[in-house]
């Protein structure tokens with residue numbers, strides 16, 4: 001059963017579905033009154049729905065208003081809109097998805113088969129940055145109710161998340177974004193468990209992210225947009241754009257994004273009189289140059305890139321009036337729809353090639369760094385950065401002088417290069433005990449097999465030779481980094497039901513970048529395998545003395561090694577315990593699972609695997 005259908009019909013505790021507890025006749029009366037009221041509003045006003053933003057341009061819709069607006073859309077355009085409860089969140093309310101298709105292709109498999117492009121739009125991941133919430137409401141209403149615009153939706157199935165971080169949205173107020181110019185009230189960045197959902201796509205601690213993973217795994221969009229508002233410098237643009245780092249994409253998608261789609265988007269925005277610039281990722285001020293952003297898989301666009309989507313995080317500028325930010329986001333949705341509609345068959349073909357290529361690819365990059373040898377120039381419209389004494393500290397402070405706009409070329413460094421690659425195994429084998437890992441792979445559409453019976457299999461393991469751990473909590477974890485591994489070969493006894501994941505799938509990037517422990521957003525980095533980082537058994541020196549002596553008698557090469565170490569290391573020579581430990585670690589008494597990454601790499605297929 002697809003995730004998108006799983007919660008349909010459940011009596012989830014949404015503001016409106018509470019009415020389902022009333023007797024049928026009451027519900028009928030309630031809805032018929034509601035519908036006749038809505039109809040009279042339509043007739044009287046001549047236009048159907050208005051959003052809170054349209055009644056006051058410094059207002060963003062609350063979560064409840066947003067869902068009510070989508071419910072009205074679904075009632076007004078039942079042929080084209082399906083509003084679905086996709087699954088639970090950390091809030092008391094479920095995550096809604098609105099599927100919009102004028103071709104009436106609401107099923108992911110059917111939409112793909114018919115050659116529709118799947119365009120997914122996510123809103124309110126950071127509820128304090130709600131431009132996308134209001135812009136999406138207006139955009140969908142306008143494109144559904146205007147027959148000419150509606151035609152532009154042909155060939156495209158839209159999957160819209162009206163409000164992702166519901167929990168953060170319920171925590172509403174005017175203060176949490178100190179530097180932002182409106183709206184009057186807005187939600188908070190953290191969700192109910194204080195997670196930043198835009199760091200949660202791989203670890204999926206929040207139920208929001210767990211549901212999102214399942215929605216995404218079912219729809220596998222071709223193009224993905226996650227709407228935000230920026231922080232940082234001041235400049236003339238109301239809209240900036242983070243495109244997923246093109247150098248992390250397969251070459252054909254990279255070239256299409258960088259050379260064709262991005263120029264179309266910037267040009268389209270300029271034609272609408274809403275100039276847009278690449279996201280202003282600066283060390284100090286824009287004059288010194290803008291660098292490309294490395295969207296690791298923890299971020300929405302980086303996560304989408306693991307599935308070969310062309311993905312974006314539009315960032316409206318926090319200091320521009322709220323109306324400019326909403327209308328800028330709206331304009332970008334229009335420009336995007338127009339561009340990907342025009343290039344639809346091109347994007348579908350590139351995506352297919354990328355998936356085929358990825359399924360066959362042998363080497364996978366797992367980490368990247370800025371390419372310092374390459375630089376472009378970018379025409380930029382800024383405000384002059386100046387300094388004056390601070391009224392708070394008396395020290396020099398930066399300010400941007402809006403009375404002194406400037407235009408000119410600045411350095412632009414959007415390029416990244418691969419710093420580490422791994423050769424893929426034929427398959428990874430994961431013990432069934434690691435259910436959290438298994439379910440995340442499954443949510444992401446990865447094909448899993450199981451061992452039909454227990455088996456001894458020749459595999460490669462990684463011995464964890466070194467790693468660092470963050471010393472302060474980061475998004476509910478103490479992630480590991482700078483992981484160093486050494487391959488070790490062994491014959492392992494696997495249990496019936498252990499999981500085998502062949503690395504021959506369109507989802508190969510997801511598999512490799514989560515299961516290779518050295519990848520920055522691997523499950524190992526996110527603490528899913530921390531159990532193996534602690535030794536479970538030790539020895540009593542006085543008992544192990546005799547065993548160690550006997551072992552050295554049978555293993556002169558280890559005795560030799562021990563003597564060498566004693567000569568080189570005087571401290572070691574003085575410690576009886578250290579020397580016993582030296583023998584212990586080289587003996588069969590030492591536990592092989594300590595510091596052994598538990599996901600095995602199957603390197604050859606000459607073994608017969610008893611698969612289900």
Ligand SMILES: [Zn+2]
Nearest residue numbers: 126129228229
């Ligand atoms: Zn944001």
